[in-house]
Amino acid sequence: MHVPAPALPAGPLQLAARPPGTLDMQLLSSSAAALLGALGALVFTTQNTHPILRTRELVLVDERGAPRGSWRATDSGSELQLLDAAGVPRTVLLVDREDHGLYMKDRRRTERVALVGEPDDLGLFLQDAAGHDRAVLAASPKDLGLYLREGDRDRAALVVEEGTQGLFVWSAEGDERTFGED
Numbered sequence: 001m002h003v004p005a006p007a008l009p010a011g012p013l014q015l016a017a018r019p020p021g022t023l024d025m026q027l028l029s030s031s032a033a034a035l036l037g038a039l040g041a042l043v044f045t046t047q048n049t050h051p052i053l054r055t056r057e058l059v060l061v062d063e064r065g066a067p068r069g070s071w072r073a074t075d076s077g078s079e080l081q082l083l084d085a086a087g088v089p090r091t092v093l094l095v096d097r098e099d100h101g102l103y104m105k106d107r108r109r110t111e112r113v114a115l116v117g118e119p120d121d122l123g124l125f126l127q128d129a130a131g132h133d134r135a136v137l138a139a140s141p142k143d144l145g146l147y148l149r150e151g152d153r154d155r156a157a158l159v160v161e162e163g164t165q166g167l168f169v170w171s172a173e174g175d176e177r178t179f180g181e182d
Contacts, residue, residue, distance in 0.1 A: 057072035062085075069082045077096025081089045084107070092103045101116035106129065114125040126135040136147040143161040147154055150172075157168040167179040 057070060059067050060069035062068050066085075067083060067087060068085075069080070071080045072078065074096055076098065077094070077100070079095075080093040082091040084090045086107070088105070088107060088109060090105050090107075092105070094100060094103070099116070101114055103111055103115075104113040106112050108129075110127070110129060110131045112127050112129075114123070114127070116123050116125070121138070121140045123139070124137040125133050128134050132151060133147075133149050136145075136149065138145045138147070143159065145157060145159040145161075148156040153170065153174070154168070155170050157166075159166055159168065169177045169179075171177075
């Protein structure tokens with residue numbers, strides 16, 4: 001229900017000279033109507049508040065109205081994005097059927113940190129400015145591994161698998177040295 005504001009007289013409001021102690025009835029009735037309309041709108045809005053906000057997307061804006069974040073429902077889950085002052089998504093929390101994780105990106109939108117999970121697996125990926133994995137911590141029900149990488153090659157790994165564990169180090173040429181393997 002929309003409560004319209006009372007109509008004001010067209011043109012500038014003219015106050016005629018009146019004898020002391022007399023009232024302008026038109027001004028008084030207009031003021032009373034405006035006050036009653038405002039009170040009616042206030043009562044209407046306070047009586048019809050909803051404890052649940054239902055929407056497909058909620059956008060957070062700064063004082064200038066520029067988007068700074070969003071929380072939206074997708075067909076398969078939900079996504080929370082936090083944007084920097086330039087509008088670049090820097091942190092994304094995603095939960096859906098295919099993927100769920102927390103992703104942090106640099107100004108160029110290159111993913112730098114990813115914490116991802118599957119029902120039984122969890123991984124933490126730290127990446128360089130080119131988006132290559134530099135350190136990976138991976139865990140599953142049967143194994144745990146910490147991998148240090150250069151480019152697309154493993155350089156060191158600490159692995160604990162069911163029944164075995166070891167520290168593996170690779171030279172720049174790819175030669176492997178193993179310590180403590182069972």
